[in-house]
Structures are given as C-alpha cells and as structure tokens.
Amino acid sequence: MSSIQPRAGGWLGVLLLVLGLACTRKDSPPPRALVHETYVWQRDWSPALGQAVAEAPSELGAFRVLARERSGPQRTPVDVAVDVEALARSGREVVAVMRVDGTAPLEGISLQEVATHARAWRARGVRVRGIELDHDCATGALAGYADWLARERAALGDLALSITALPTWSASPELSRLVSIPEGIVLQVHAVRAPTLFTPEEARGFVESWSRATGRPFLVALPTYRVRLRDGTRLYAEPREVARFLAGLREHPVEGVTGILWFRLGHGGDPDAWSLSTLTAVVRGEPLAPRFVPRLVDAGGGTLDIVLENTGRVDAEAPASLSLSGNLEVLDGVGGYAPRGTSLVARTPPRLRVGERRVIGFVRGTEVTLAAP
Structure with a gap:
C-alpha cells in the first residue's frame, strides 16, 4: 500500500496561515460601541423636565440643549430659560444648541449668540463641551453656508462646533468643504420626506449614502416623538421600528457612524415624546412587548x-x-x-x-x- 507524504513546506505554509489568521482575530479590535446622547429640546423648563434630566438613563453621555432660536421672517432671537442648575447637577457633558430656521438667511446672525450661553453655563459649573447649530440649509445654498460657517468657526476658541445635516446634502459638490469645518456632524434621518416620519429602511439608506459621500465620522439623530400634520394625520416614531434600525446598525455597522443622538428627551408633561422607560429600553436593546x-x-x-x-x-x-x-x-x-x-x-x-x-x-x-x- 502506497502512502502520500505531504511536503514539509506545504504543512509549514498551512501552519503559518492558521497562526496568522488567529493572530489577526486576536489583535483586531472589536467594533466600537455606539455612544448615545440626547437633545433636550423643550422650550419650557418645567419641574418635570428637570426631573427627566436627573433621571435620564446612564447610557446617555451628553445633553444637547436648545438655548437660542431664530425663526420666522423677522428672525427674532428667542432665548430658552434653561435650568442651568439642573444641567450642572446632572454631571453630564452639555452642548448648547442654536436653531436657525432653514428659510432664514444667515446674514446678521452669529454663533457667538449661543457661545455666550455656553460660556455662561460653564462658569456656573456645567460641563460644556461645545455648541451646535441646527440649520436646515437648502442644498443649493450650501456654498454660502460653508463660507459663513468657516468665518464663524474661527472665533469660537476652545468651544467645539457641531452642525446638523440633512441626507439631501449628500449629492452636493460643496459637501466635502462643509463637513471639514465643524468638529462634529449630526445626520438627521427623521422627518426628511413628507409624509413619512421614520422607517428603518429609509434611514439605513440615508446613513449609507452619507457615509459614502463624506468618509468622516458622524452621529445619527433618531426620533422619539409624534407629530400632527396639517390634515390632522398623526405620525409616530414607533419604538420597535427605531429599535430595529438600531439593531441593524449594531449587527452591520456603517463606516463612520460613531453614535446615536435621540430627539428628544421626554418627561411626564410631554405626551408627544417617548417616556424615559421606553427610551431606556430601546437604548439597551431590551424586549419591547407591551403589557x-x-x-x-x-x-x-x-x-x-x-x-x-x-x-x-x-x-x-x-x-x-x-x-x-x-x-x-x-x-x-x-x-x-x-x-x-x-x-x-x-x-x-x-x-x-x-x-x-x-x-x-x-x-x-x-x-x-x-x-x-
């Protein structure tokens, strides 16, 4: 009976390949866990909202707090009476947000308006990380927006800047320059196309398109609210659907996605936002069976x-x-x-x-x- 003896070099090659794969698996870092933050967007800081800030789930590492608005034809500035003491007691990082209506021109508006709030909060013990601009700029106006943003960024000093972004910007030739200016980008994937508030499939498509277009890290803003349309139709961010999107993102990560920003933190007096219990369950991936x-x-x-x-x-x-x-x-x-x-x-x-x-x-x-x- 004849026997076939494998060449020593062949066995050695297989052994080295196996060892190499094992080392690769051992040395490769596991996927980074997604960070979670939330918007505190209420314009009325009631005791119930202060309580929600205190009781928010520990997974929410930072609050992004609406501080100032400019909207309407007159662009009249409105400051939110924020409970700064509640933010300080929370011990979490905070980003002060200014909202500028997408139809409002930026001339005569400055990021120093919200930076002033941020510095004042920091002086009162709040762990202020930076500021954010929420401006749904028309895609055709992104060149001017980038020019304005670059000028304003230069005067912010140590305050980090983030901006919200729309999926419709993905095809703009101005996108690369725009996203290179701020330190952070928040991609909004809800209420993008009427009359839909949110679907996992559409949101996934937005995220993947944005990733291909920019190649830069970004956060994804997900909804926790319901809204009534002009015709009376109610749209609601169904927790199970949002959780399904989140589970897909964890199982099949998208390049550049570093975390989730929840819009918005709900409380007992805000019936149009998820309860803290629901938000906590979705963030932690817990069962969502109703009872x-x-x-x-x-x-x-x-x-x-x-x-x-x-x-x-x-x-x-x-x-x-x-x-x-x-x-x-x-x-x-x-x-x-x-x-x-x-x-x-x-x-x-x-x-x-x-x-x-x-x-x-x-x-x-x-x-x-x-x-x-």
Missing part, C-alpha cells in the same frame, strides 16, 4: 369604571377591544371606545405611555368581570 392591565374600579352608586393601565416597559397602542362578562345592565365607553355587545371597541385605540392609566368606559351590573386584552 396592558384592565381593571374595574368602584366609582360609587353601583357604577364601575373600566380602567386600562400600561404596566409594561414601552409606550404602546392600547388594545382595540376589551370583553366583559356577567350580568351587564349598562355599558358605555369614553375616550374613543364604544360598546359593541359585551365589548368595548375603539376604531383608533389610544396610545398609552408607560405607567399611564386611562378610564375607557363604565359598566353597571352584577358579577361583572373583564377579560385580559
């Missing part, structure tokens, strides 16, 4: 209120129907629910934030029970 608990609460006079409570971890749309059993004498609904036989049915179920309770009807009868939704 609603129906209850019958004695309202006196033989009447029972039908109460629905969101006891889960995520803001969600309430059940479209609830069923009752027993000897029902009177059954009626409120808040969009109406009786249908022994059930309460809503054509457009309400959205309940985490911890929110809502009376959706009332009932009179004996041995009345509610079925879990």
